[in-house]
Amino acid sequence: MKITKIETICLSRPHEPERQWFTGTYRTIKADCAIVVIQTDNGLKGIGEACAYGVPPHIKDWVKWLEPNLIGKDPLEPDIVPHTNGRSWSYDTAVAGIDSALWDLKGKIAGKRVSELLTDTPLDRVRLYASSGCRYNWRKNPHQLIDEALEYIKDGYTAMKFRIGTEWSWDGVTVDKFLGLVKELHQEVNGRMELMLDANCRFTEDQAIVVAKELDKLNFAWFEEPIPGNQIDGYARISASVDMPISGGETLTTQEQFRPYLDKKAYDIVQQDVGICGITEGMRIALTADRYGVGTCPHNWHNGLMTMANAHFVASLPKPKVLELCMIQGPLQWEILKEKPKIEDGWLILPDKPGLGVDLADDLEERFPYIEGGYGIQVKPED
Ligand SMILES: [Mg+2]
Numbered sequence: 082m083k084i085t086k087i088e089t090i091c092l093s094r095p096h097e098p099e100r101q102w103f104t105g106t107y108r109t110i111k112a113d114c115a116i117v118v119i120q121t122d123n124g125l126k127g128i129g130e131a132c133a134y135g136v137p138p139h140i141k142d143w144v145k146w147l148e149p150n151l152i153g154k155d156p157l158e159p160d161i162v163p164h165t166n167g168r169s170w171s172y173d174t175a176v177a178g179i180d181s182a183l184w185d186l187k188g189k190i191a192g193k194r195v196s197e198l199l200t201d202t203p204l205d206r207v208r209l210y211a212s213s214g215c216r217y218n219w220r221k222n223p224h225q226l227i228d229e230a231l232e233y234i235k236d237g238y239t240a241m242k243f244r245i246g247t248e249w250s251w252d253g254v255t256v257d258k259f260l261g262l263v264k265e266l267h268q269e270v271n272g273r274m275e276l277m278l279d280a281n282c283r284f285t286e287d288q289a290i291v292v293a294k295e296l297d298k299l300n301f302a303w304f305e306e307p308i309p310g311n312q313i314d315g316y317a318r319i320s321a322s323v324d325m326p327i328s329g330g331e332t333l334t335t336q337e338q339f340r341p342y343l344d345k346k347a348y349d350i351v352q353q354d355v356g357i358c359g360i361t362e363g364m365r366i367a368l369t370a371d372r373y374g375v376g377t378c379p380h381n382w383h384n385g386l387m388t389m390a391n392a393h394f395v396a397s398l399p400k401p402k403v404l405e406l407c408m409i410q411g412p413l414q415w416e417i418l419k420e421k422p423k424i425e426d427g428w429l430i431l432p433d434k435p436g437l438g439v440d441l442a443d444d445l446e447e448r449f450p451y452i453e454g455g456y457g458i459q460v461k462p463e464d
Pocket of ligand 1: 279281305306331380
């Protein structure tokens with residue numbers, strides 16, 4: 082069997098105002114998606130989603146550039162898989178899309194799920210956590226966070242991760258005021274869900290230690306990216322100050338990049354995303370981290386095909402924990418697939434089909450044409 086063609090499908094869908102989410106001074110206005118499709122001479126196809134943070138047209142350009150290296154090759158040849166380099170997100174996400182599509186293809190050739198190719202003892206379902214908590218605006222509706230959490234409990238989710246809201250300086254938000262909201266949330270949830278906080282690298286080390294100590298008392302499952310990612314010693318100090326795990330690494334794409342974080346005990350959980358680093362490198366990172374006693378809970382934002390790749394990855398980990406599920410991506414998330422996989426009581430059931438176990442829906446480019454430009458816009462407090 083030989084690879085005959087590789088293409089990239091770029092898709093978008095504008096967010097309705099209620100689905101737009103905030104991080105600091107940014108508001109997200111659309112959902113994007115990039116899917117790599119590998120065709121073969123016997124009609125089998127492999128599909129893989131590349132994380133849209135690599136920017137779909139840039140991903141497409143890199144895939145086009147790499148395509149001649151793969152044309153005419155047997156998809157089972159191990160050395161055709163390009164390597165991530167840790168320097169260019171567009172390149173690395175393109176590699177991740179190709180890598181995931183090759184794993185899907187290998188599964189279809191072998192008649193096995195990708196998770197069965199990755200380990201002898203895969204799970205057949207993966208526990209999800211509801212990931213959002215980024216639509217509350219400190220000026221207008223901070224309690225939206227609590228309403229949202231209660232919805233997830235109703236829907237059967239057993240864990241939720243939230244963020245720190247709109248830019249604090251706009252509304253005089255302090256660590257104290259923030260922790261007031263966190264305590265209210267914790268009280269309302271009342272032990273019915275595990276909670277995690279993602280600070281998206283926005284705290285100083287001093288702020289992060291105060292927040293970490295409070296979250297530790299409230300039994301949070303983890304505290305993610307409290308400070309900028311390059312402050313490795315700061316991460317190590319925050320981690321040493323609490324029992325609760327400190328997590329990070331969603332932007333890293335090679336196992337070499339993780340070494341200083343592991344050596345210095347900066348992370349208790351690593352969060353490589355196979356849509357960003359590929360399944361092959363993601364598994365290398367996970368096995369290396371496991372050597373340090375560090376678990377993997379992958380970052381997983383965006384759409385359903387990447388969720389399937391990350392689900393097979395989690396199902397194959399030495400110590401599987403949970404998988405992130407973006408709760409605010411809108412119809413693009415699952416409508417790219419012919420059939421949405423089953424989600425029951427907050428668990429994703431891996432379909433009993435080879436490869437990643439899902440097929441692409443028809444006419445995607447007509448239904449979700451790519452919208453040029455960034456997914457986030459810088460806004461002012463009153464917007
Ligand atoms: Mg994160």
